[in-house]
Amino acid sequence: MTTESHGYGIYWIVWGVLLVLTFVMIFIGDADLSYVAKAFLLMLGAAAKASLIIFYFMHMRLEKAGLAVIVLVGLFLTGSLMFALPAYDGSNVFQHLLYPPGH
């Protein structure tokens, strides 16, 4: 079992950072930026928040590195691949299905 060697202080700090990141992300969502820049920054913000939750609230930093690799690779690499492959089709094939040429 993973154990903490300190009190709850670190949880309050992580909570504060998560709230700040949330407000920054809302600000970015409203900002006058290009769609790509906005999407990139928001994904970065989501990844930062997810990392804080996984490593501090879920105590992943206290687990063996192998477990972290399994979870992080399993989730993020597979998720990215899942998106990258159909998104390419989505921008080509599906576009033609939804908006057939000549209509």
Place this chain on the structure above:
Amino acid sequence: MNQSAASQTAESVWGGGVAPFATSWQKLMMWIFIVTDGLLFGGLLVGYGVMRVANGSWPDQAEVFHMNFIALMTFTLITSSLFMASAVGGAQAGRKSHVTLYVWLTILGGLSFLGMQAYEWSTVIHEGARLTSNPWGIPQFGACFFIITGFHGMHVVTGVTILLVVGIRSAMGRYSAEGVEIAGLYWHFVDLVWVFIFAFFYLI
């Protein structure tokens, strides 16, 4: 097999005698479940992403949702995660009263989130959104909204149910630190999923 050997076998939860990743099988199974459940949500968000790419245009979320309200929902869930982490810390330190207090505060956070989600759904439905149609132009928008937030809401309901069991048991003094930690892993996962739903569905 003598008695000590039988006892050793019962205590050694892994047949090989060495626990993979130096963790119990219960916690490892929860992590593996989290990966598989994460991929379920990954699939839902990828499907949503592909629909957005395929459609080219998408309703402006700020015109559909009250972003301050969504921010409040996010605040509630993040705060409930703080309480859950504190409950796990209390369980590991052997502070029974902290475990009970923080688990019930987490439950309160979860119920508040569900109440807000019910309000959000009823508002959107009242405005005419359905699974196959909505007033904002792109038919898939309603399907994505109801399916993704609905799946997440179901997970929150499950998490609250698990925490109710943990909360009642801890009030009776019958809890294990690892049991609280494993329940906490699930609850934090629910928060983790919301981080991505909030970013991808409400903001991007």
